[in-house]
Amino acid sequence: MTSYIIRRLGQIVLVLFIVSVLIFSLLQLAPGDPATVLAGPGTSVEELEAIRQDLGLNKPIHMQYLTFVKKLFNGTLKSYAYKQPVMSIIAERFPATLELGLFAIILATIVSIPAGIISAIWQDTTADYTVTTVALLGISTPVFWTALMLMLLLSIQFDALPVSGRGATLWGFSIFTLDGLRHIVIPMIALSSVQMAMNTRLTRSSMLEVLREDYITTARSKGLKENVVILGHAFRNAVLPVMTNVGMMVGTMVAGAVLTETTTAWPGLGRLMISSINRRDFAVIFALTLLISFGYVVSYLIVDILYAYADPRITYD
Amino acid sequence: MTEKTKLQRQRKKLPRLTFILSLIFPGFGHFNEGKVKAGILLSSFTLVQIVVLVVGLINNRMAWFGGVLDQVVATWASVLFILGFWALSYFGIKRSLLKQESGGYWTRAAREFMRHKKGLVGAFIVVLVVWGALFAPLVAPYKPLKMDLMHTVTGPGGGGHPLGTDNFGRDILSRIIYGSRVALGVGGGATLLNMVFGGLLGLLGGYYKGIIDSALMRFLEVLNSIPYIIFALLVLSVFGAGVMQIIIVLGIYGLQAARIIRSEVLSVREEDYVMACEATGAGDFRKIFNHIFPNSMASLLVVTTMRIGINIIVVAGLSFLGFGVKPPTPSWGAMLQSAQSYMTVAWWMAVFPGLAIVLTVFGFNLLGDSLRDVLDPKMSASGR
Numbered sequence: 110m111t112s113y114i115i116r117r118l119g120q121i122v123l124v125l126f127i128v129s130v131l132i133f134s135l136l137q138l139a140p141g142d143p144a145t146v147l148a149g150p151g152t153s154v155e156e157l158e159a160i161r162q163d164l165g166l167n168k169p170i171h172m173q174y175l176t177f178v179k180k181l182f183n184g185t186l187k188s189y190a191y192k193q194p195v196m197s198i199i200a201e202r203f204p205a206t207l208e209l210g211l212f213a214i215i216l217a218t219i220v221s222i223p224a225g226i227i228s229a230i231w232q233d234t235t236a237d238y239t240v241t242t243v244a245l246l247g248i249s250t251p252v253f254w255t256a257l258m259l260m261l262l263l264s265i266q267f268d269a270l271p272v273s274g275r276g277a278t279l280w281g282f283s284i285f286t287l288d289g290l291r292h293i294v295i296p297m298i299a300l301s302s303v304q305m306a307m308n309t310r311l312t313r314s315s316m317l318e319v320l321r322e323d324y325i326t327t328a329r330s331k332g333l334k335e336n337v338v339i340l341g342h343a344f345r346n347a348v349l350p351v352m353t354n355v356g357m358m359v360g361t362m363v364a365g366a367v368l369t370e371t372t373t374a375w376p377g378l379g380r381l382m383i384s385s386i387n388r389r390d391f392a393v394i395f396a397l398t399l400l401i402s403f404g405y406v407v408s409y410l411i412v413d414i415l416y417a418y419a420d421p422r423i424t425y426d
Numbered sequence: 427m428t429e430k431t432k433l434q435r436q437r438k439k440l441p442r443l444t445f446i447l448s449l450i451f452p453g454f455g456h457f458n459e460g461k462v463k464a465g466i467l468l469s470s471f472t473l474v475q476i477v478v479l480v481v482g483l484i485n486n487r488m489a490w491f492g493g494v495l496d497q498v499v500a501t502w503a504s505v506l507f508i509l510g511f512w513a514l515s516y517f518g519i520k521r522s523l524l525k526q527e528s529g530g531y532w533t534r535a536a537r538e539f540m541r542h543k544k545g546l547v548g549a550f551i552v553v554l555v556v557w558g559a560l561f562a563p564l565v566a567p568y569k570p571l572k573m574d575l576m577h578t579v580t581g582p583g584g585g586g587h588p589l590g591t592d593n594f595g596r597d598i599l600s601r602i603i604y605g606s607r608v609a610l611g612v613g614g615g616a617t618l619l620n621m622v623f624g625g626l627l628g629l630l631g632g633y634y635k636g637i638i639d640s641a642l643m644r645f646l647e648v649l650n651s652i653p654y655i656i657f658a659l660l661v662l663s664v665f666g667a668g669v670m671q672i673i674i675v676l677g678i679y680g681l682q683a684a685r686i687i688r689s690e691v692l693s694v695r696e697e698d699y700v701m702a703c704e705a706t707g708a709g710d711f712r713k714i715f716n717h718i719f720p721n722s723m724a725s726l727l728v729v730t731t732m733r734i735g736i737n738i739i740v741v742a743g744l745s746f747l748g749f750g751v752k753p754p755t756p757s758w759g760a761m762l763q764s765a766q767s768y769m770t771v772a773w774w775m776a777v778f779p780g781l782a783i784v785l786t787v788f789g790f791n792l793l794g795d796s797l798r799d800v801l802d803p804k805m806s807a808s809g810r
Contacts, residue, residue: 120647124644124647124648124651125651127648128648128651128652131648131652132660135660135661135664136660136664138664138665139663139664140664245788245791245792245795246784246788248791249735249739249783249784249787249788249791250780250783250784250787251739251742251743251746251780251783251784252743253743253746253762254742254762254776254780254783254784257762257765257766257769257776257780258776258777258780260769261769261773261776261777265769265770265773272769360653361653363653363656364653364654364655364656367653367655367656367659367747368655368743368746368747371747372746372766382656382659383659383747386659386660386663387663389663394660398652398656398660401652401653401656402651402652405650405651405652405653406651
């Protein structure tokens with residue numbers, strides 16, 4: 110197991126290195142000179158040259174890459190637009206995305222697993238058709254439109270919730286204040302909707318597969334109560350793929366967060382990404398993309414490791 | 427001559443009445459043979475197509491030999507469709523009389539599909555959307571860019587606009603109909619790239635294993651460690667937004683399809699018939715294209731259908747963020763983006779384009795789900 114983890118970590122480092130080279134070369138190809146963007150209009154040629162010197166834009170590309178990475182790691186990489194260290198900008202917005210993503214995952218999980226189980230044990234009933242149809246609609250709906258519709262309905266029509274923004278926070282989190290809680294509802298539901306639907310479908314098919322196994326028949330013929338069979342025998346065996354999917358949500362939430370945060374003006378990393386791309390703030394784009402990729406691959410690794418702990422039959426060598 | 431062959435001879439001849447009826451109007455022959463459902467379908471499709479043609483003629487929207495290309499295509503296509511329905515009616519009824527009860531894998535799958543309600547609904551939605559995109563110039567009540575300045579931001583039904591107008595007084599319904607072209611064109615184009623290149627890579631990786639395979643898997647791993655939207659946004663901000671760029675970006679990202687094809691190939695290549703083929707001394711090329719490819723076809727088809735839906739959503743998302751198809755070209759995502767500024771006054775601007783996305787993607791997903799059930803029972807746990 111340890112050697113497996115070490116090998117996987119090595120792979121992660123390699124993948125992240127390739128990603129960083131990829132992003133860096135993409136940014137090099139981008140039109141527009143960061144120095145000009147940074148200096149603003151009406152800067153003299155000498156000043157521009159000084160800025161270039163300062164950012165290391167005059168050096169050969171591989172040297173620029175090395176400086177970029179070095180600065181990123183010792184925390185001195187500065188945002189072109191904000192003139193602050195990139196890491197502090199990211200750290201400032203990170204709690205907002207973390208909170209949104211975390212609660213979206215929790216919401217998606219607690220709704221989807223019971224829905225999937227019900228749909229599987231009552232296969233081909235009205236309840237099952239309702240759940241499967243709603244789930245299929247869920248995966249067919251773009252998150253940003255869900256957010257727009259919730260805003261239209263809850264904020265504009267019924268005036269029950271604030272339209273956008275994050276509201277008051279306590280210790281960096283909005284769930285601790287009533288105002289913040291009112292603000293998080295819409296983005297949270299929107300962000301979780303697609304994952305909720307996908308996880309419901311997965312739970313259902315996973316349960317159906319297990320329910321056909323012989324040991325379920327055995328358990329039933331032993332005279333066990335149906336609840337015990339479903340939860341104790343079937344669900345325990347069906348939960349593995351579902352767990353994997355919940356772990357993967359961490360990654361897919363990032364993509365959804367970009368759209369949800371932009372729609373609902375939630376001040377997190379997703380919005381930072383969009384505004385940095387619009388401002389050609391290469392430093393922030395570079396750091397943020399690497400950070401997100403890191404989160405992505407690490408979440409995959411954690412899922413794989415948990416898998417082995419949850420199911421003793423699985424071993425990695 | 428035995429009784430049986432005599433009977434077969436007889437059945438090959440179309441009853442005269444059926445023959446004449448099937449030529450009078452598509453579907454009428456089917457009624458005579460007791461195939462009411464197929465008859466209703468055929469005749470109603472033909473009727474709708476004729477109505478579209480006639481309305482187009484009355485409103486002078488046809489362009490036969492010159493003019494805008496899409497209008498010429500729509501005009502000729504409507505004529506060809508009507509003729510096609512006639513041919514379908516005649517050959518369909520003739521074929522159905524000869525129909526043998528068994529048939530190959532695909533014939534049986536098609537017959538099973540016809541009994542699959544969900545799949546038929548999905549197919550209907552997909553056909554409807556594709557049809558609307560093809561005949562947009564004849565079907566849409568207005569030109570997508572025409573501004574009705576007397577009726578800007580007018581609600582549904584106002585000023586002769588069934589779904590209302592936007593801030594420039596452009597008809598929402600017409601823009602949705604034209605917008606389906608972008609959705610299907612970009613979503614479909616990207617999916618085509620996914621499938622051709624992803625399929626090819628998956629075939630090669632799964633077949634040759636070894637270094638090709640591990641290189642492929644590493645490449646997909648790198649791709650997989652960047653969220654698609656960030657990858658797309660970065661590339662689009664570098665190379666500029668536009669239809670071609672989006673198709674290529676999504677085409678590259680969706681190479682993930684290779685993973686599914688690869689695993690399919692890995693299992694197929696161990697089957698006995700491939701081994702048998704190998705034993706006869708067949709080369710790689712023959713093994714791949716005569717045996718492995720046709721046997722991976724079913725899952726390829728399922729993946730393609732589901733992928734189109736995903737790609738349509740992604741295209742809408744990118745346009746919504748302003749990195750997709752540029753206005754004034756009508757696209758569903760861009761329509762939603764402009765709707766956001768008018769949320770408090772014009773709900774219809776935000777509701778209808780979104781419904782169009784949901785309906786279209788829902789159609790493709792339904793179709794994909796059902797195709798999976800029909801073609802590949804082992805992939806779906808429920809058997810439905």
